[in-house]
Amino acid sequence: MVSIYDIKPKFQQLLLPILHWLHRSNITANQITLVAIVLSVVIGVAFWYAESYSWLFLALPVGLFFRMALNALDGMMARTYNQQSTLGEVLNEVGDIISDWVIFFPLLKFFPEQLYLVVVFLCLSILSEFAGLLGKVIAYERRYDGPMGKSDRAFVIGACGLALFLGWPIATYGVWIFLIINILLIISIFFRLKRALAKAG
Template sequence: MPSVYQLKSAFSDLLRPVTNRLAALGISANQVTVAAMLGSIMLALALYFGELQLQISPLFWLCVPLWMFIRMALNNIDGMLAREHNMATPKGAILNEMGDVISDSALFLAFAALPGINIPLLVILTLLAVMSEMIGVVAVQIGASRRYDGPSGKSDRALFFGVLGLLYAVGIAPGIWSTLVLILIIILLLVTLINRAHSALREVQ
């Protein structure tokens, strides 16, 4: 099954001039990684508590697809800074992996504030997303490459939640349809877990 991750190479080419400019300004890969993580946490808190306590306008949830796109760009930029501008460090590798997991978890769980969302399924999805990234990293520990196999990678999940935020902003509240989609994403995440484990084992053999 195709994954949004497969578009990463073309997206990186578009971002390379920006990346080169940031490198020239002395911006490090780690600074970009931390900025993406902090931005995700702050947006998640604003959405969650704003929805529950302040009754913010649904239009505020348009920030989700916008930020998901920006964060995807930042994730590409920090990787290119590390690879192409000799900024790769052990600290950066830890920040990158932990930053992605923390950012994803915060943004996904912010949707628990929406009326009609199935919170148990949302929590299960979030846990499986963390597990899928953990398996990707464990692959390196057993001698394989970092696994990004789909069909539900980081970019695919970001696309789903971006669309969910967009739909809520324009007046389409979560309900039976969102529950069914959450179940579908969970199934795809289970397939992703199997694919990444199988690919890693096959690679070391």
Template sequence: MSIYKLKSSFQNLLRPMVGRLAAMGLTANQVTLVAAIVSIAIGGLLVVQPEPALFALVPVWMFLRMAFNAVDGMLAREHGQKSALGGYLNEIADVVSDAALYVPFALVAPFSLPWLMAIVFLATLTEFAGVLGAVHGNGRNYEGPMGKSDRALLFGALGALVAGFGTLPAWTWHIQPMACVLLAWTVVNRVRSGLAEG
């Protein structure tokens, strides 16, 4: 089970606004690039100035970024903006944005850079495994249990904790290895799904 399953309901809420944005001339690739730039800017700010209060930006932006991702997908599919370049931008921007938003947590005890780098690496593998399904003609795979939306919820919650309490409880150290296990499981599930569909 993954939060991704709720995506269709979220898209239904956004559809009227997406229609208006398309009429204004906004493109899917512009939305993708803006979302990536904001993610990198927030991540950079938190690395340079890791003040607890600033981590409140993470849950707010994680939610907004999910909306941006839904909007760019709907513009592409439902308003004739699907393109090869858009496919590349979408996948690359997501991986870069995730890394930018996760790494600053290495500066918050009890988290550490080696664990965060492992999470970034495995998160990248999950997206790579998902894309390979499309490359082989079986469709993009979004299986969980730790897809992009699930990771957004996790790091959004962690950002809210840091902002609210100034640090993270000692027990949250265990989230790092648990996240790695769930990410590895996600890679396996996506590979299995791709092979089954093939």
């Protein structure tokens, strides 16, 4: 199914000049991953306090875009300059899950009437990444299938942050927003497992 992940190759091409500059500056893939994790913490903290300072809602669309760029760059750096390592893989996978939780946790504060749906969203986000990792375990290929992969979640939550900054009554539609996201996450998990099993079989 359609996913923002499908445009990743074109996005990576745009990042090539930055990639080469980082390599010339002796920046490693693991360092980029760590910066992405720190950035995620900053985004999450800013989101939490955005109730007092509405301009902090912009940390979501802006911050998530830069985090997506960093996530692309660390993989590109590792593959292009032979920096792949077990430590890097652990940092990448664990860092992504921690980062998602830190960034998405404040949703509980801004969508209190959809508390259970937000909790389900947080749990399904982790399960989705676990399903992707299972693809590597059973078929030696990490699965990134959508329609609600990591990049898709970042886009949707970034759009929510922009809407909150603009003062739109987005919480009014919270039930539908998270219901749809959760359904798409379940579909994504299904496709990841199905295609991993097909590859293995």
